[in-house]
Amino acid sequence: MEIRVTGEDADSSEEVMLIYQAALRQMETKLAVLNEEFKMVHKYNPIEHITSRVKKSESIAKKLRRHGYDVTLENMVKYCNDIAGVRVICSFTSDIYRIADMISNQSDIRVLAIKDYIASPKPSGYRSYHMIVMIPVYLSDRIVDTKAEIQIRTMAMNFWATVEHSLQYKYKHGIPEHIRERLYNSAEAILTLDNEMSQIREEIMDSQNSFNIKANIIAEILNSIENLYAYANSREIVKIQDEFFKIYSENDSDKLERFSKELDIVAEGYRAQKL
Numbered sequence: 001m002e003i004r005v006t007g008e009d010a011d012s013s014e015e016v017m018l019i020y021q022a023a024l025r026q027m028e029t030k031l032a033v034l035n036e037e038f039k040m041v042h043k044y045n046p047i048e049h050i051t052s053r054v055k056k057s058e059s060i061a062k063k064l065r066r067h068g069y070d071v072t073l074e075n076m077v078k079y080c081n082d083i084a085g086v087r088v089i090c091s092f093t094s095d096i097y098r099i100a101d102m103i104s105n106q107s108d109i110r111v112l113a114i115k116d117y118i119a120s121p122k123p124s125g126y127r128s129y130h131m132i133v134m135i136p137v138y139l140s141d142r143i144v145d146t147k148a149e150i151q152i153r154t155m156a157m158n159f160w161a162t163v164e165h166s167l168q169y170k171y172k173h174g175i176p177e178h179i180r181e182r183l184y185n186s187a188e189a190i191l192t193l194d195n196e197m198s199q200i201r202e203e204i205m206d207s208q209n210s211f212n213i214k215a216n217i218i219a220e221i222l223n224s225i226e227n228l229y230a231y232a233n234s235r236e237i238v239k240i241q242d243e244f245f246k247i248y249s250e251n252d253s254d255k256l257e258r259f260s261k262e263l264d265i266v267a268e269g270y271r272a273q274k275l
């Protein structure tokens, strides 16, 4: 019989830590597989890199005290959602939501909470997408449902958060107001940078797409002209070729597409005559 428990039933902190480590490994493997699959289908990597960590016991204790809980093993598992933390870094903001969807669609992952600090940034300027998930960890005699926090952000958002986080440690009595203001302004500059990079990428993708579409139409036209040699006389083919060169020199995809369709009708007519 399958015995399914949660981390709260663990006997020792050593066992709890082993379970969180295992949850992280599973998450990392899942994300690596999703990234590879995405790369195969869409020809690019949505994930730049992944880091993970098990939260240090002092940080767990500090967080529990901050929220008014006693520092016990039970409270730690129950109330500290980010003991196992995975950080996923992407190039573009749209990738963040793609990855979040891919994670949510995994049948063995249960999404417990989402905090979208991209749609609603923190007053500090912090931007990131957070998911608290439950993932099963398979031990020899039971399955332990384990919580993990996944933070998904762009490289630029990560740069800002890393600098701001380190400043929080540097200023023991809080970051001075004038520095806060500058950090907030930098967060806004980072938003502009992310938006600009996304737009540049979209423009490049659009022009690549239209290039590919045009190349396919031209290949179809050349193929149709070649097939016409079996049916039409050479004078007519030269006429069609001249018309094609004229349209080709105009560099207009719509005209090329219309010409390709007309050529299909002409070829069909010749084929019918031959029968």
Ligand code: 0O2
Binding pocket: 055, 059, 063, 081, 082, 115, 122, 124, 126, 130, 160, 161, 162, 164, 165
């Ligand atoms: P660490 O050292 O990174 O682990 P909380 O509000 O923090 O008591 P909750 O619900 O976990 O509890 O908060 P939230 O908002 O989901 O934030 C969790 C984590 O997001 C934080 O963990 C940080 O890693 C990161 N984070 C949140 N806000 C900021 C911010 O303003 N600046 C930076 N640099 N990071 C932020 P910890 O435990 O605070 O810290």
